[in-house]
Amino acid sequence: MIAAIVGVLVIVSAALLLMRFRGKNRFPWYEFFSKGRREGFSLKEISFLKNIAIQNKVEQPQSIFWSTKQLDRCLKPAIQKIYAEETMSPEHKLEMVGKLLDLRTKAEFNLPRYRKKIRDTFSLLPRQKLVIKDRDFGLFVSWVVEISRKNLVVTQPAGQKASGNLNWTGRKVLVSFWRADDAGYEFATKVLEQIRHEEFPLLYLSHSSSLERNQLRKGVRVGMNIRAQFYPIEVVKAQGVNKPVVSKRGFMGKIIDLSEGGCCMLAGRLLKKNSRLKLEFDLTPQKRVVAIGVAIGVSKTGDERVQKIHIMFVRMGAQSRHNVLLYVYNIFGEREEERSDRRAARSSRPASSTVSSTAFADSNSRPTAGVRGASVPHEDEPSPDE
Numbered sequence: 001m002i003a004a005i006v007g008v009l010v011i012v013s014a015a016l017l018l019m020r021f022r023g024k025n026r027f028p029w030y031e032f033f034s035k036g037r038r039e040g041f042s043l044k045e046i047s048f049l050k051n052i053a054i055q056n057k058v059e060q061p062q063s064i065f066w067s068t069k070q071l072d073r074c075l076k077p078a079i080q081k082i083y084a085e086e087t088m089s090p091e092h093k094l095e096m097v098g099k100l101l102d103l104r105t106k107a108e109f110n111l112p113r114y115r116k117k118i119r120d121t122f123s124l125l126p127r128q129k130l131v132i133k134d135r136d137f138g139l140f141v142s143w144v145v146e147i148s149r150k151n152l153v154v155t156q157p158a159g160q161k162a163s164g165n166l167n168w169t170g171r172k173v174l175v176s177f178w179r180a181d182d183a184g185y186e187f188a189t190k191v192l193e194q195i196r197h198e199e200f201p202l203l204y205l206s207h208s209s210s211l212e213r214n215q216l217r218k219g220v221r222v223g224m225n226i227r228a229q230f231y232p233i234e235v236v237k238a239q240g241v242n243k244p245v246v247s248k249r250g251f252m253g254k255i256i257d258l259s260e261g262g263c264c265m266l267a268g269r270l271l272k273k274n275s276r277l278k279l280e281f282d283l284t285p286q287k288r289v290v291a292i293g294v295a296i297g298v299s300k301t302g303d304e305r306v307q308k309i310h311i312m313f314v315r316m317g318a319q320s321r322h323n324v325l326l327y328v329y330n331i332f333g334e335r336e337e338e339r340s341d342r343r344a345a346r347s348s349r350p351a352s353s354t355v356s357s358t359a360f361a362d363s364n365s366r367p368t369a370g371v372r373g374a375s376v377p378h379e380d381e382p383s384p385d386e
Helices: 002-025 029-038 043-055 061-065 068-084 090-109 318-328 334-348
Strands: 129-134 138-147 151-155 172-178 184-195 202-206 212-214 222-238 241-246 251-258 262-267 276-284 287-300 307-316
Touching: 029 043, 029 061, 043 061, 043 068, 061 068, 068 090, 090 318, 222 262, 251 318, 262 287, 276 307, 276 318, 287 318, 307 318, 318 334
Parallel strands: none
Antiparallel strands: 129 138, 129 172, 138 151, 151 202, 172 184, 184 202, 184 212, 222 241, 222 251, 222 276, 251 262, 262 307, 276 287, 287 307
16 A cells, blocks of 8 residues: 555656656747747747757747847857858848847847936046036036045046136036946036145036936947048039039048947048048958948047047948947957957067057048049948938
């Protein structure tokens, strides 16, 4: 009798373990399918993503629709497989890769760090860069030194001639700053006191609890150091109609940061605010970017002959956009390769061969060789026409 009971218990236990094992390893097809449909994928594309998730042994397959960690595990093999698929048309490949990269961007900006905003100046950190605007004096740059209970201590504003001779005490100013991985902020405040120290001149600003949050970042921005060619776009009147024409004369610049929506480029003083340009650069030997952009801002550098041009992309082909996003999210590890190559180049470069930052300072005197037609052809090249 006891042996029979023990035997039944063993069988029941084995059955329960088997059911639990099967349930644990059963693919959550319904959840995966419904989430994929909500993200705009077709049934065939969802089946493709399912196979990628299984091949990469993702514990929760549906998490590839919201987890940056799981997405990054699957994006590289998925995109490689898409590019290698012979039965898929080029248009469908671009569309599929575009959907995956859109999914990656959406997952990125759902991370908690992009949702944490600050409400007052007590949350600022030392070394935060500030732009101070005075109605009479103009624009200046300052840096946070200390945040005390009573006031905000910043360096004396600089950036204009005779900055050190200005009397700031009692002035009402508008302060703006960019908070990393967040957005731009702006607040009005008053200068409580000015410390005229020979080595460390400071301002004491009153705290504010009325921070206005604006300029929310729409794309991840990464630092870089890549040379680019740019061609100014001129408006020519032909037969009574204004038509944008890309200049045949190209100039050199250096891109120092990049996102899907734009970039910051060091160049000479040729371009002004609101200037339009065509931009060409290679992220890798296989990844070329061609875009039409507009200079939404120009700022100074330490060299009077070089300026920072803040460019917003207004037209960009699908392949160029994919190349930028693949680089920004480092899907193929190209940014690590670039950094290691740069370190190797610096270690092997003789001290006398260091390139000066003024190598491209005067854009007017340093055009690139040839004309626009001599540039590398690009199947995805945008037109300057709006």
